[in-house]
Amino acid sequence: MKDPVTAVTGITYDRESIEQWLLKSKNCMCPVSMQPLPRSSEFLIPNHTLLRLIHAWCLANEAKRVDQILTSVIPLDKTHVQKLVRDLEVPHLYQSVLERMIVLATESERNRMCMVEEGVTKTMVMLINKSFKEGKTTCLEEVIKILRLLWNTQTMAHSNMQPLIGDFIKSLTWILKLKVDNNVKLVNKAMPLLKSTIEVYDSNRLGSLNIEFFREMVTVLRKKKSLSQPAIKSALHVLIETCPLGRNRTKIVEAGAVKELIEIELEKPENKNITELVFNLLAHLCSCVEGRKQFLLHAAGIAMTSKRILRVSHATDDRAIHIFALIAKYSGSNEVVREMLRVGAVSKLCMVMQADCASYLKEKARDIVRLHSKVWNSSPCIHVYLLTRDQR
Structure with missing residues (x-):
């Protein structure tokens, strides 16, 4: 235990462990007594006596290389998060606030939950959309990192996020073609986000994606040697997810996907999952005349x-x-x-x-x-x- 807390049932747990249990548990029961528990972490009382005993034991066993447990004196709360979000509007504080958010989000699941509840995910999406519209790349890497740490499919699928997703897909596509020094790093981080966003977007709108979008996906596949495997897999997932909708199959073929898919396999990828995704997509594309034609031209x-x-x-x-x-x-x-x-x-x-x-x-x-x-x-x-x- 790093941060012991006592539930209303009288049982003491590590804070992060019981909070994860409450988040994932359907019936919200005490794991030991099986009695009902409030889902809110506000009902978890810090067990200061046990915390002092833990610290004393760590200190007594320091010679045995037992590390001292560091517990946050003040846990993150919504007031603190709200202040951080407001401070993002102050230009000279922008970078330092983002860096602080990264530290907090990395620290614990509890912090991430608090940040999600206070709308930090939506704020990060809006910042990326703003960067796209203004053509600015300031702290883009930090914003993407926070968003990946806080990513929650349910949050993105929520109705108040849907109006932002169209622009968000355009923004992530813009990031893929940025000519900046850290382009490879940005693409590696942006592609998994794009895959997750596509999965929660309205399928009717996905059917009207333009060919430029698919050309960027094919460009990602073409850069297979320099990009990470998760980025390549994400691009394949995006193409498979969008392929059956509207005229997307034809657009994907026109973007040159068939050739790149064959080229990926000619280099014998070690990851069999990539091969499975490649053949899944090729089978989709070969179901149309243009796809078979491109396949046979190779x-x-x-x-x-x-x-x-x-x-x-x-x-x-x-x-x-x-x-x-x-x-x-x-x-x-x-x-x-x-x-x-x-x-x-x-x-x-x-x-x-x-x-x-x-x-x-x-x-x-x-x-x-x-x-x-x-x-x-x-x-x-x-x-x-x-x-x-x-x-x-």
């Missing part, structure tokens, strides 16, 4: 997809075979069909039919092979399959 598209089957995960197999099904059914020209044979895609489909895969995947692979059997029946791998297939 010299390594079919070969790369074939190589990933049975090597990464069930989810990747599912999406990769779905891509081949779309290609074979809607874009299966003689040239494409022969390339699938030449680069080993047909052999891999036959392997799927005999491997320990889900039955629906085997059936899907079988349908693809049957679709162009007249062209592929001279292939040795087809003959082997016909001789060894399960007659059932």
